Amino acid sequence: MTAAEYDRVPRLAVRDYASPLAEKLRHLWETKPGVIGWLASVDHKEIGLRYIVTAFIFLIVGGIEALIFRIQLSQPNLTVLTPEQYNELFTMHGATMILWYAFPILTGFSVYLQPLVIGTRDMAMPRLNAFTYWLFVLSGIYLYVGFALGAAPNAGWFNYVPYASKAFNPGLNIDFYALSNILLGISTTLGSLNFVVTILHMRAPGMSINRMPILSWGTLTISVGNLFAMPSVTLAFFLLYMDRQFGTHFYQQPTGQPLLWQHLFWMWGHPWVYVIVLPAISLVSDALPVLCRRPLVGYTAVALATVLTMVLGFGVWLHHMFATGLPGLALGFFSAVSIIIVIPSAVSAFAWLATIWTGQPVLNTAFHFFAGFIVVFVIGGVSGFMTGSVPVDWQLTDTYFVVAHIHYVLIGWNLFAVMGASYFWFPKVTGKLLDERLGRWNFWLMFVGFNVGFFPMHISGLLGMPRRIYTFPEGMGLDWLNLITTIGSYVFAFGFLLFLINIVLSLRHGVEAGPNPWDAATLEWTTPSPPPPYNYVVLPTLATREPLWETRLDEAPFHSDLGKGLPLDHGKEALATSTLDGQPEAILRMPEDSLMPLLLALALTLMFAGLIVKLWWLVIASLLIGLLFQLIWLWPRAQLAERRL
C-alpha cells in the first residue's frame, strides 16, 4: 500500500472467506475493540444495526405512550390523564412513531443492507453515515429531554399554528419540537444524500440500473424525494422558531399566514408518508418472491411504480387541507391526483398477488407477515382512496377514520413489512434463525391485535368521533368501540413483546443459519452470516438480476461471476461504477474509523441546546468547535488519494 499510487490494473482473486486475503481484509476493515473503537466505527453494518435497535427503542417508547392514553380512552369521561397530559402524550406518540421510528428503522435496514445487496463494501461516505446516525440519536434525546423537563410538544405531530405559536403555547414545548426536528431534518437529508451517491455510484460491476434489487429502487427513490422535500419542513420549523423566539411575522396573526405553515408542512408531509413506506414495501418486493420460489412478477412495473408514487406524492399535499376553504379548482385537481395515486400502489399489490399465485409459497413466519402486510396494505390503501375524494373527506377528515387510516398505513405498510423483513434478514445479520413457533404466535397476536385494535377506529370515525379528544361523552355509540380498540392495542403490544423475546432466545439458542438459509437469489446471501467487516472478499460481477438462481432459471446466455473478482486489498478500498451500466470506473479509497462524526454531532446538538436556552456564547463556541472538527474531517489526505504527496 503506497500513498502515491494513483492508478493500477486490479488483479483477480478467488472467493474464499478463509484465505489469507480474507484475513488481510478483515484486518483492514475491522472496527477496533474498546469503547473508543465502538464510538469511532464507520462500518455500515455496525451503524445499520444501531439504527435498527435505536428505532425499535423509539417504537417501544412511542408504543408505551399510546398504551397509557388508550386507558384514558377505554371508557367515556375518564380522568386518568389531564387534558394537557393527554395532549403531550398523543403528540409525543405521533412524533416518535412518524419521525423517530418509521423512517430511521427503514434507514437502518437500508444502511445495513444497501451496500450488501449492491455488492460493495460500505456506504459511499462512511463517516457521514456515522454522523447521520449520531445526529438522529441526539435529536431524539433532545426531544425527550424536553419531555423529561415537562416541555413536551403538545400541539399534535403536525403542530398547526396559531395553536403552536407563542401566544397560545408560551412554554418551551414547541421549541423543543421545532429544534429537534431541525436536527433530525439535517440527519435525514444527509443520510439521503449518502444513499443517492452509494446507489448511483457503487453498485457491483455489471449491476446495471435494471438489475438493482427493488430495495435499491425504493431507497434511491425516497432519498431523492427527501432531497426535495426535507427542506420544506426544516424551514417550516425554523420559521416557527423565529416567530416564537424573535418575533418575526410568518405565521402569527394579525399579519402572518397560519396556512403558510400547513402548506410548508404538508409539502413535506405527504411525500414523507411515501418516504416511510416505499422502502418497507420494497423489502417485501425483494423478500416475498424468494419465499414464493420465483422471481418477482413485473420487476420493471414495480420499480417504475415506486418512482411514480414518489413523484405523484409531491402533488397531493393539499388533500390535507381540503377543509381550509380552498378554491374549487384546487380542490378538484388535488382530489383527482389523490385518487389516481392509488394506481401505482395497485401495480405493487397485483405484482405480489401474482407472485404468490404463480409461485409456491413457503408458509414460514416471514411469509405470514408479508401476507398479513398485503391485507393491511389494501385496507390502508382503500381508506386512503376514500379520503382522497374531497366531499367525503370533508366528513372523514380529523375523525378516527383518519386515525385508522394512518395506523393502517404506518403500522401496516411499515411495521408489518419491517417485521417480515426482520424474520427474513435476521439470519444474515446474526447467523441464527429466529424461532418459527414463537414467530407464529408473534405474527398472529400482532395481526389479530392490530385489526381488533385499529379496525374499529374506522367505525368510531364514521360515527363521528373526532381525533385528538382526551375524552368522549357517553351516548355517542363510541363506548364499546373504544374499549375494543384499547384491548386490541394491548394484544398487539403483547405480540410485539414476543418478537423481542424471540430475538433474545434465538440469539442464544437459535439454529445456525449458514450463508443462505432461504435459498435466496441475491448477492448478500453469498457472504457468510453475519457478513465479515469487508462484506465481500472479492467483488462479484453480475450478469442477471438473480445471480444465485441464474443457472437454475437458465434464461440468460451470460452468467454472473461470483467465484472470482476484484479483491481491492491495497488499503480500505471499494469500487466506483458507472451510474446506468455498472461499468467499473475507479477504485475508491475508503476512510478509516473516526471520532469526528460523533464529535461534530455533539457540537451541533450543543449548539441547538444553546439555541433553546439562548446562551449565545454556547451557540458560537460550539459552532466554532464544529467548524474545527469539520476542517479536520475534510483535510485532504494522501492516504485517501485526495491530494498529491
Place this chain on the structure above:
Amino acid sequence: MTIVAVPRTELPIGSVTPRTVGWWGIIAGIVTEASLFAYLLFGYFYFAIQPHGEMWPAEMPTFKLAGPNTVILLISSVAVWYGERGGRQGSRLKQAAGLGTGFLLGVIFVTIQVLEWKAKSFSYNSGPYGSLFFVITGFHMGHVVLGLLMLFPLTIWSMLGYFGPGRDAPISIGAIYWHFVDAVWLTVFFSLYITPYLGLRHG
C-alpha cells in the same frame, strides 16, 4: 443486456475522476439546498399575492448597493472558475490566485450586504416583509459564508501544492458550490428586487 467484464486496464484510484463520490455528494447537496430556497421564495410569493397593505413597506427596493454587489459576486464566480482551470493546466499560481480572489470578492460581498441590511427602513420583526427579506437574504448570507469557509482552506491547500492535474476534486467541489451560491443570489435578487418593478408592487 449489459455485459461487464472484470477490468484489465488501469483504474484510477481515489478522488480523481471528474465524478467522484464528493462530486455526486455536492450535486445532491445542491439539489436539496436549491429546494430550500424554492420553499423560501414560495413563502415570499405566498405573502406577495395576498392583499398586503401595511404588511409591505411603501418604498420600492433600491439597487444602489444590491446592484454592484451582484456584479461582485458574479466576478467572484469567474475568478473561482479561472483558478480551477489554472489548476488543471498545472499552474499552482493561477489556482491559488483564482481561489484567493474569489474568496476576497466573497468577503466584499458579505460586507456590502451587511451595509445593505443596515440601510433598510424595516427590520426582521417589523412585519412580514421584513421577516421574509431578512430570513431569505440571511439564508443566502449563510450559504455565502459556508462557501467562503470552503474557499479559504482550498486557497491554502492550493498554495501548499496539494492539488494538481487529476488530483483536484476538492477544488471542483468547492467551485460548484460557489457557482451555486451565485445562482441562488440571482434568483433571490430577481425575486426581491426585480419582481416589484414587474408588477408585484409594494405598498
Place this chain on the structure above:
Amino acid sequence: MMSSDDRRRVGAASPGRVAGAVACAMIAGAVLAPAAARAETPLDYWWTHGSRAQSISHLLWFSTAVSILVIVIVSALLLGGIFRRRSLPAPDLPGQAAVARPHGGASWITIGVGITTVVLVFTTVWTFATLAHTGPQPGPAAVRLQITAHQWWWEVRYLSDKPSEEFTTANEIHIPVGQIVEVKLRGPDVIHSFWVPKLAGKTDVIPGQENQTWLQADREGVYRGQCGEYCGQQHAHMAFEVIASPPDAYAQWRQQQLQPAHATDATEPQSGEGLFTTRCGICHTVRGSRAGGILGPDLTHVMSRRTIAADTLPNTTGNLAAWIADPQHIKPGNRMPRLALSGEQLTLIRHYVETLK
C-alpha cells in the same frame, strides 16, 4: 366427533386458528356493538338529514362498498394463492422447493390495474359531480349567521339587514327546516373546524381568513356539532347543537331571543343580579342588564338553551350549580376561572341565571 388425527392437525395450526376465531368474533362485535346497544350516534354521518350531507353520504356509501369489495377480493385472491400451490408440508427452510419463473404473472398487473383505473376514474367523476353540488351555496340564504369559534365555545351572531334585528347567542344554533342557512366563520384565536356531521362536512375556522359554508336541514331535529380541528386542551368539549324547527317556530324563537332580559333587583349589590354583574359581567353579557363582557358566551337567554359549557352538560339546576362553582373541574384548562364564591353567593347567582329564559 373428531378423530385424534384431526385434533392433532387443529392443534398444529393453533395460533392461527385461535387467532382467526378471536378476530372474527371481535370484529363482528365491534360492528354490531353500537347497534346491539341501541346506542344513539348523534355524530354519525352515515345517515344524514340534509341534501348537502346526503349527497356526500351517497358517495361515502359507494366508496365504502368499493373498498370492502376490494378488501374481500384481494383477501380471497391471497388465500387462494397461498393454499393453491403451497410447498407442502410447509418447510421452515425452503431449500427443497424448486425455483422457476412460471409465465402468466404479468397479466395480473394489466387486468388488476385496468379494473382499478376504471373504478378510480368513475369515482373521480362522481367526486367532481358531488363537489359541484355540495360546494357552492345553491341559492340565496334565508338565515345568515356569523359564527366565531373561541377556545372552547361557539359564538353565534344572527345577521340581518336591520341592526335592531341582530343578536348574539352561543353554542346553540336554531335554523328553519328546509331553508338555506349561510354561515360565515371567524376565528380570533386558533384554528377550529365547524362541523355538523348530519348536515354538512367540516369547514375550518382560520384566523385572518373568513371562510363560508352553508347548512340545510330537511327535517326537524337536534343535530350535534363539534369542533373538528385540534385546538388545545378542551378540544374534546367544544360541541354545539343545531336545532331545526318549522319556519314559524323558528321565527318565534328568533323574536324571543331579540328581547332583552327582564330586569330584577339589580341595584342591590348583594342580590343575584348585582353579584352576577360584578363577578360574571366582566366576561358575560346579559342584554338589558349592566353585564356587558364579551370574553364569554352571551347569557341573555341562557335558560332557553338545552346544554351548557359548549354542549358538555345538560342544562339542569345541578349542572348549572356545579359549573358555576368549579368550571375547571368539569373542563380543565377552560377560560372560565373558578371564582371564590360562598355557598350563598353561588345560590343567588344561580337563581339569577335561572331567570334568564
